[in-house]
Amino acid sequence: MSNDITYQVLDIVRGTTVDGPGFRTAIYLAGCRHRCPGCHNPQSWDFDAGETMTLDEIMAIVEEEDFDVTLTGGDPLYHPETTAALAEAIFKTGHTVWLYTGFTIEEILASPRLSLPLKFVDTVVDGPFVESLRDPDLLFRGSSNQRILKQCIIHNA
Ligand code: SF4
Numbered sequence: 001m002s003n004d005i006t007y008q009v010l011d012i013v014r015g016t017t018v019d020g021p022g023f024r025t026a027i028y029l030a031g032c033r034h035r036c037p038g039c040h041n042p043q044s045w046d047f048d049a050g051e052t053m054t055l056d057e058i059m060a061i062v063e064e065e066d067f068d069v070t071l072t073g074g075d076p077l078y079h080p081e082t083t084a085a086l087a088e089a090i091f092k093t094g095h096t097v098w099l100y101t102g103f104t105i106e107e108i109l110a111s112p113r114l115s116l117p118l119k120f121v122d123t124v125v126d127g128p129f130v131e132s133l134r135d136p137d138l139l140f141r142g143s144s145n146q147r148i149l150k151q152c153i154i155h156n157a
Pocket of ligand 1: 032033034035044073074102
C-alpha cells in the first residue's frame with residue numbers, strides 16, 4: 001500500500017445493499033465526463049469534489065468494514081491507474097470488487113488503459129445511464145442498456 005497514491009472521494013458508504021450483492025463498502029470516486037442526461041448525481045462530475053484520501057486511508061476503512069467492495073462515482077475509469085491500484089489492494093484482502101462505469105465493456109476492452117483494473121474486478125456494471133431506458137425495477141442498474149458482467153463474461157466478450 002502507499003500514501004503516495006491519492007483519490008478524490010465523494011463518499012464511502014459502509015454496509016450498503018444497493019450497489020451489488022450482500023453488504024458492501026461503496027466507494028464513490030469523483031470525476032465523470034459522460035454527462036448522461038438525468039444523471040443521479042451531477043455533483044460527482046467535478047474531479048476536485050470530495051475529500052482527498054490516500055490509498056492507505058481508504059484501505060483502512062475497507063479492512064475495518066470487512067465487506068466486499070463497490071467502486072463507483074463519478075466514473076472510476078476516468079482514473080484507471082489509481083483505480084487499478086485500489087482494486088488490486090482490495091483484491092489482495094480477499095474481497096470482491098464491483099466496478100460501475102459509464103464506459104461500455106467494448107470500449108474498455110478496446111483500451112489497454114481503461115482495462116488496467118479489470119484483472120482485479122469481479123463484476124463490471126457497464127454503460128452510460130440512458131434516461132429513456134430508466135427502469136426502477138432493475139436490480140443494481142439504472143437503465144436497461146447497462147449490463148452486469150461477471151469476470152468470465154468480460155474475458156469472453
Ligand atoms: S456515468 Fe454515471 S456519474 Fe457519469 S454522468 Fe453517467 S450516470 Fe452520471
